[in-house]
Amino acid sequence: MEQREVLIFRLGGSRYGTFTASVERLIQAVTLVGWPGAPVGFEGLIDYHGSVVPVLDIRAKLGLPPAALRVTDELIIVRIGTQRLALRVSEVETMTLLPGEAFMARDALSSALPHFSSVARTPQGMILVLDLAQILTPDVSRAL
Numbered sequence: 001m002e003q004r005e006v007l008i009f010r011l012g013g014s015r016y017g018t019f020t021a022s023v024e025r026l027i028q029a030v031t032l033v034g035w036p037g038a039p040v041g042f043e044g045l046i047d048y049h050g051s052v053v054p055v056l057d058i059r060a061k062l063g064l065p066p067a068a069l070r071v072t073d074e075l076i077i078v079r080i081g082t083q084r085l086a087l088r089v090s091e092v093e094t095m096t097l098l099p100g101e102a103f104m105a106r107d108a109l110s111s112a113l114p115h116f117s118s119v120a121r122t123p124q125g126m127i128l129v130l131d132l133a134q135i136l137t138p139d140v141s142r143a144l
Helices: 058-062 138-143
Strands: 004-011 014-019 023-028 042-048 051-057 074-080 083-089 091-098 116-122 125-130
Touching: 004 058, 004 074, 004 083, 004 125, 042 083, 051 058, 058 083, 074 091, 091 116
Parallel strands: 014 125, 051 083
Antiparallel strands: 004 014, 004 091, 023 074, 042 051, 074 083, 116 125
């Protein structure tokens, strides 16, 4: 298995990752515009270079307690298919290239972890790698 580049970030005290192939840009958190009737986990909208982009607080999707927007939060701008989203995280740590053997296959994960594609071993410890396609389900995609 070949090497894969992963963006590692924090949500509260835990470390997670996502493959960089979907990542467009990293930006500092900005004030969000309210979004009445937004799908669960979406907390508002931002203006990103003239485009309206929904902001997802992935804490809700992962069953973590909510957290108020802080000036130190960061937004990871991602593209999933044709949809652009901003993922709100506590902190972006690093981008790193991991060897194929660092990843444990999805079948090694419990069905209790549906939003993750794999677990990866890093020098700083294990991370859960988000499966962005599982976070943006077809139902949620249609609601956007």
